[in-house]
Amino acid sequence: QVFFLSAQRSGSVLFRAMGKAKVSKKGQSSADSQTEDTAENRAGELRKKANDKFKDRLFEEALALYVEASDLRPGDAALWLNRSIAGRQLERWADAEQDAERAIELESENVKAHYSRALCLQQLGQTQKALLSCRAGLKAQPDNAALLQLQDTVKREFVELLQASKSKQVDSAAKSVASSKTVQAAGVAQCPVTDMAGKDLKKLKEMAMASMYEWKGPNPCQQERQAWIKIITDEFRKKYVELREEKAKLASRGSALKVDQYAKEQQMGLQLKGGHQPMPRPENVNLPENYKTPLGVISLGDLKKFGSDNADRRYLISVYGNIFDVSDRPDKYGPDGPYTTLVGADITWGLFAGVDSAEYVNRCYDLFKAKDMGKDKLAGVCSWLAWYWSEYDDPVGRLEPYEHEADLPVPPLEEVDGSCSVM
Secondary structure (H helix, E strand, O other), X not given: OOOOOOHHHHHHHHHHHOOOOOOOOOOOOXXXXXXXXXXXXXXXXXXXXXXXXXXXXXXXXXXXXXXXHHHHOOOOHHHHHHHHHHHHHOOOHHHHHHHHHHHHHHOOOOHHHHHHHHHHHHHOOOHHHHHHHHHHHHHHOOOOHHHHHHHHHHHHHHHHHHHHHXXXXXXXXXXXXXXXXXXXXXXXXXXXXXXXXXXXHHHHHHHHHHHHOOXXXXXXXXXXXXXXXXXXXXXXXXXXXXHHHHHHHHHHHOOOOOHHHOOHHHHOOOOOOOOOOOOOOOOOOOOXXXXXXXOEEXXXXXXXXOOOOOOOOOOEEEEOOEEEEOOOOHHHHOOOOOOHHHOOEEOHHHHHHOOOOHHHOOOOOOHHHHHHHOOOOHHHHHHHHHHHHHHHOOOOEEEHHHHHHHHOOOOOHHHOOOOOOOO
């Protein structure tokens, strides 16, 4: 809405806000004071005429009058806001954005100016800047309905644009990977991503890292985090489907255990006896009655109830906050399996750090904070998330701490080596 202020009210409000007074300054001549009063009065008259033109939807004429008035009274934030609103009606988004920015410079907590600028930036396709402008306005007035609605709209648009652009980049890299020889030996059990050819995997992961961190400011919002994770995870899932199909064709050639595929520093993190080797899926598994029953959001304490020793034989594992039902693999996760210490727990930090011991479970950190500290393996965690997703279908629940990851502590990166742990 346009600020329809009378000349008298406009003058008193603006003078209080700007710390001015309608009296002659010390040393100012009477003629100067009279000239200033004349300009103020003229600006007020122009504003009134502009308001009338705006009511009549004569936006071009209204804008011209607002411009003339602001030339006479350049310190009036309301006039710059009026210019911005009129410019929006004419779809002159760039000029309207600049006018709103000028209003904000004059009144930093002018919520309507923040809204106007954010709306213009949205129309200009500058979604990240639009989000920042929404947040600045909501900082001044957290319950502003118009800004909250606009922020939700811009967030959705931002996520859609991000997914569209990054999916094209990821698809290009994934096609390059698909054209290479991705299966080196039938049935070799190893870190899922190491099934891919070296240089092509590097290309995919480099692309992944580039797409994961394009926000401005100290932290991405929750929707941005989810969008980046989904993009990378989905592409790794596609690759695992391809790998599984290709391995199935070669399964008749037998399998071989190759722990020597890992460098020495990687092998040091692998401590579980009986793990990290080919384990064919068992047949005729006696599944629990509540197998794959959705759980919603649960706590670490609730997750612990689904450890390898629970009487119902329902085994759950959390990977980056996504809870998978692995009850169909009692050979791995049951009481006699090699991974019993990891069942009923969140294993994200172990995957990130490259260590498979029980000391590395149930330690929830904000992994996005690792980027600025020089040790960033988030794409590797997403590759594991994709692997569990492809092996055990959709998650049956979410782990509560990861519902607000940005509030989690900074990860202790001194514990991180260069390995990729096998689970």
